């Protein structure tokens with residue numbers, strides 16, 4: 001029973017307390033066979049290569065996708081949210097994607113408080129649905145939107161406006177056209193039934209709305225202007241035309257399409273958000289919806305000039321931040337990720353330092369701690385954020401802040417003020433998402449150098465390191481057929497893969513503080529990210545709680 005559980009952790013029978021543990025999460029760094037499109041293989045990575053030689057006792061792979069991290073199926077690629085949740089919580093929870101599936105198929109979503117709340121606007125107002133339009137399954141899924149459109153209309157919505165964000169990051173670039181066609185078909189069917197349902201605005205996810213961790217509020221503002229005010233630089237009569245026309249620019253990319261609004265014959269926007277309307281943000285994943293949720297919900301808000309703040313009933317698909325209770329209304333209750341390793345370790349006196357650059361800062365803090373912002377114990381924890389470059393795709397600065405983060409970690413380790421020093425190094429993922437192979441190689445090299453800086457510091461203080469990753473990305477940059485052969489476009493060029501992958505990720509342990517008999521167990525071949533938390537607790541000298549996934553390590557007599 002959760003209530004009767006104590007916070008105090010038993011001392012480990014064999015492992016000492018008091019070692020500094022450096023935890024490095026390489027974002028988007030999977031393990032795959034050598035191949036020209038495996039950027040991690042192509043890159044010269046002496047630090048990671050040396051760690052790999054420690055296998056199987058001190059290097060192995062662990063699962064980072066699908067059911068191992070609480071996703072609906074094993075066809076679901078891993079992602080940062082579920083990955084860091086599993087790494088930090090040590091337990092596997094049914095994640096947002098799955099909870100929404102269950103609520104939609106059972107129909108329970110329509111009986112909940114959140115839906116009843118927005119339903120009050122259906123009689124006289126419009127229902128606006130804002131979110132990422134693809135089948136990527138990382139932030140949202142188009143089939144869930146389709147079910148919600150149908151269900152909402154059956155439950156009284158008479159006027160519906162969709163505000164779409166094109167993807168190209170979790171799915172192939174260019175697939176936006178197909179997804180818009182799919183939704184337009186559904187909306188046409190609703191129109192036949194007398195529901196006034198249209199796409200009202202749109203834009204690319206990385207340029208419109210879906211910023212995260214307050215990296216660049218202008219991204220959210222562009223979306224606000226289009227969705228709420230009905231203003232955008234591009235105006236079209238329908239969304240399919242919009243996406244097709246905007247993609248004619250040779251540099252166009254689904255991730256970065258400029259904002260557009262749909263207008264009627266007289267040039268008036270067909271779906272600005274007005275007083276009395278209902279709004280649902282249909283992404284289940286938190287990080288890239290929190291900023292919009294704040295703009296929609298907070299009375300006092302100074303991040304940009306909202307110009308007009310409509311009186312709306314707003315619900316998130318999920319509640320995105322458990323600590324901030326944001327948004328206050330939601331259609332599906334989020335996973336209750338409890339008793340994370342961060343909270344346990346804080347109760348047991350472990351002093352923690354966590355750092356990343358802005359675009360991944362919440363990953364090693366908010367996601368790591370079960371989607372909670374803030375500290376468990378401000379006297380024991382320090383979280384430091386290094387500002388990311390803003391306004392550029394990361395292939396333009398592929399080294400990102402890897403070395404800066406590593407130097408912060410080094411200083412934290414050498415200060416001896418912390419027992420755990422945890423970082424996320426973003427390059428494999430953020431540069432991998434651009435589909436730019438040359439840049440990804442530069443990024444992976446910088447990540448390898450960053451790891452070396454951390455390991456050198458751990459060496460100096462006699463500490464222990466754990467180097468792992470949250471999911472794959474840079475190790476496979478091409479879409480493949482079933483036999484593994486790269487797929488080509490009509491023009492003969494390979495289809496670049498900008499998304500995450502289904503590959504496992506490496507985990508390595510070591511450092512002078514690691515007792516000689518410590519090694520990876522051989523009886524957990526299908527272990528995954530959720531097994532890491534117990535492992536780290538052991539390395540701090542504690543037994544892990546019974547309800548955690550088992551530790552990856554054992555101690556054998558020498």
Ligand SMILES: O=C(O)[C@@H](CO)OP(=O)(O)O
Nearest residue numbers: 079080081138169170429
């Ligand atoms: O950029 C993001 O939002 C996702 C991909 O959609 O990547 P990650 O899970 O690594 O944060």
Ligand SMILES: [Mn+2]
Nearest residue numbers: 027028080470
């Ligand atoms: Mn990630």
Ligand SMILES: [Mn+2]
Nearest residue numbers: 028429430433
């Ligand atoms: Mn990613």
